Amino acid sequence: MLARSLFLVFLLPISLVIVAQKPPAISFQVVPLGVKxxxxxxxxxxxxxxxQGTNEFICLDAGTIHAGIEKAVQNQVFKVxxxxxxxxxxxxxxxxHAHLDHLSGLIINSTEDAKKxxxxxxxxIDVLKNNYFNWKSWPNLANEGDAPALSKYRYTxxxxxxxxxxxxxxxxxxxxxxxxxxxxxxxxxxIKKGENCLLYLGDTGPDLIEKSKNLAQLWQAIQPLVQSKxxxxxxxxxxxxxxxxxxxxxxxxxxxxxxxxxTALSKLTGAGSLSGxxxxxxxxxxxxxxxATIKKQLQEANALKVKLIFPEQGKPxxx
Numbered sequence: 400m401l402a403r404s405l406f407l408v409f410l411l412p413i414s415l416v417i418v419a420q421k422p423p424a425i426s427f428q429v430v431p432l433g434v435k436x437x438x439x440x441x442x443x444x445x446x447x448x449x450x451q452g453t454n455e456f457i458c459l460d461a462g463t464i465h466a467g468i469e470k471a472v473q474n475q476v477f478k479v480x481x482x483x484x485x486x487x488x489x490x491x492x493x494x495x496h497a498h499l500d501h502l503s504g505l506i507i508n509s510t511e512d513a514k515k516x517x518x519x520x521x522x523x524i525d526v527l528k529n530n531y532f533n534w535k536s537w538p539n540l541a542n543e544g545d546a547p548a549l550s551k552y553r554y555t556x557x558x559x560x561x562x563x564x565x566x567x568x569x570x571x572x573x574x575x576x577x578x579x580x581x582x583x584x585x586x587x588x589x590i591k592k593g594e595n596c597l598l599y600l601g602d603t604g605p606d607l608i609e610k611s612k613n614l615a616q617l618w619q620a621i622q623p624l625v626q627s628k629x630x631x632x633x634x635x636x637x638x639x640x641x642x643x644x645x646x647x648x649x650x651x652x653x654x655x656x657x658x659x660x661x662t663a664l665s666k667l668t669g670a671g672s673l674s675g676x677x678x679x680x681x682x683x684x685x686x687x688x689x690x691a692t693i694k695k696q697l698q699e700a701n702a703l704k705v706k707l708i709f710p711e712q713g714k715p716x717x718x
Contacts, residue, residue, distance in 0.1 A: 425451045426592065426631050426718060427448060427449070427590075427592070427595070427632075427718045428448070428449055428715060428716070429446055429447065429448050429597075429710075429715065429717070429718065430447040430477075430715050430716075431447075431711065431712055431713065431714065432445035432446065432447060432458070432463055432467025432470075432504070433462050433463030433467050434681060434682075434683075435684070435685050436636065436681075436682035436683060437500070437685050438686075439685060440463070440503070442463055442466070442467070443462025443463045443500045443501070443503065443504065444462040444463075444500060444501050444682055445462050445464060445501075445504055446458070446599065447459075447488075447489065448597065448599075449488075450569060450570065450592045451717065453569075454488045455490055455567060456489050456568075457492070457493055457565055457570065457590070458489050458491070458505075459493050459495075459590075459634075460494060460501040460502070461492050461502050462500045462501050462503055462504055463503075463504045463712075464485065464504030464507070464508045465481065465508055467504075467713060468484045469481050470712050470713030473713065476713065476715050485508060485511065485512060486511075486512060486513040487513070490515060490566065490567040491515050491516045491566055491567070492505055492515070492516070492552075493517075493518045493519065493565075493572060493588050494519040494523050494527070495519070495577075495585050495586045495588070495600070495602070496519075496520075496522075496523055496584065496585040496602060497522075497523045497526035497527060497531075498602070501602075502531075505517075506531055506536075506537055509532075509537070509538075509540045509551065510538070510540070512540075512551065513551075514550075514551050514552070514553075515551075515552065515553075515566075515567075516553045516554075516555050516565075516566050517541070517553070517554055518555045518557055518572065518574075519554075519556070519557060520557055520559075520574060520576065520584065520586050522584055524554045524556050527541065528541065528543055528554065532545075532552075533545045540552055541554055542554060557574035557586075559574060559575065559576055560573055560620065561573065561574070570590055570591060571590075571591045571592075572590055573588075573591070574586050574587070574588060574589075575587040575588075575589065575613070575616070575617045575620065577600060577601060577602070577603040577614070577617075578604055578606075578609035578610075578613050578650065579601070579602045579603055579651075580604060580609075580649050580650030581609060581610065583650065585600075585601035585650070586601050587617055595631055596624050596631065597634070597718060598621060599634040600617075600633070600634060600635045600636065600681075601636075602636055602638070602682060603635075603636065604648055604652065604656075605648075605656040605660055606660070607659075608645055608656075609650065614663070618663055618664040621664075622667040622668055625668040625673070625676070626668055626669065631677065631718035632679055632708075633679065635652070635657065635678065635680070636652055636681045637651075637654055637657050637680050637681075637693055637697065639651055639652075639684060640653060640654065640689055640692040640693050640696055641653045651682070654696035654697045654700050655696070655700060657680075657697070658697075658700045658702070661678070661703055661705065662703065665703055673703045673704070673705050674703065674704040676705050676706060677705075677708055677718060678706065678707055679709075679716070680693075680694075680697065680708065680709050680710075681710070694707075
């Protein structure tokens with residue numbers, strides 16, 4: 400009897416520890432269709448995002464679509480063909496800005512796509528309307544612009560910091576302006592499903608270099624979401640290694656500048672609040688040894704102990 404009692408005494412704390420370490424529930428699934436910035440046209444910024452357990456995906460930027468879907472199908476992420484993912488699984492596009500490495504996949508695949516909305520800030524929608532879907536660069540497959548407008552895509556202009564439902568997904572989006580090389584703007588998208596959120600930033604430079612308060616205002620907006628653990632991850636770019644001169648950043652971040660900005664966020668959210676928090680590094684430019692150097696510099700500068708994630712094309716992520 401004594402031996403059995405001692406066994407139960409020692410067993411109880413172990414059980415409590417196991418319960419305490421139960422992993423958090425998964426809220427979102429992400430399938431990177433393209434992860435790089437730069438010259439590899441088969442692997443440019445595009446991320447499918449859906450509530451966990453559904454196929455109601457949005458596409459955050461659309462630099463590469465078809466090649467990325469093919470890679471995901473080969474990896475058995477999807478049990479259907481590429482055409483089904485393109486036409487049926489992708490419910491909407493959210494485009495951060497109108498540079499080709501963030502929307503060329505949307506343009507090229509548009510003739511084979513199904514009807515769906517395109518969301519973006521007014522400046523981004525204007526470029527799509529006036530410069531791409533205009534019957535000169537490409538047929539006008541949207542619902543506005545040069546006649547005839549074929550209305551396969553429907554433009555939805557996002558107002559800053561205003562929650563907008565995303566059609567056919569059960570999710571909503573708040574858009575925040577970013578500075579991507581003065582005076583050009585990009586956007587961040589805060590995606591919400593229930594009480595859970597994920598933040599995706601398009602291209603952005605640091606506030607100090609851009610003479611901007613855009614990132615500071617974004618950090619203020621997400622402060623309570625970090626503190627409540629409602630925010631599940633941040634997707635943010637690091638295009639260049641630290642050796643890139645500040646006057647040649649062209650509206651991008653380096654490892655040092657990313658950590659500078661995350662430190663500004665941590666001052667709002669509290670000491671240790673970002674320890675283990677998932678930060679997904681996007682848009683690394685693959686010239687020479689840039690990618691290996693960026694990863695090394697990020698790891699060395701990670702005093703905040705965030706969880707650095709380097710996405711790979713066609714390999715799913717969960718948050």
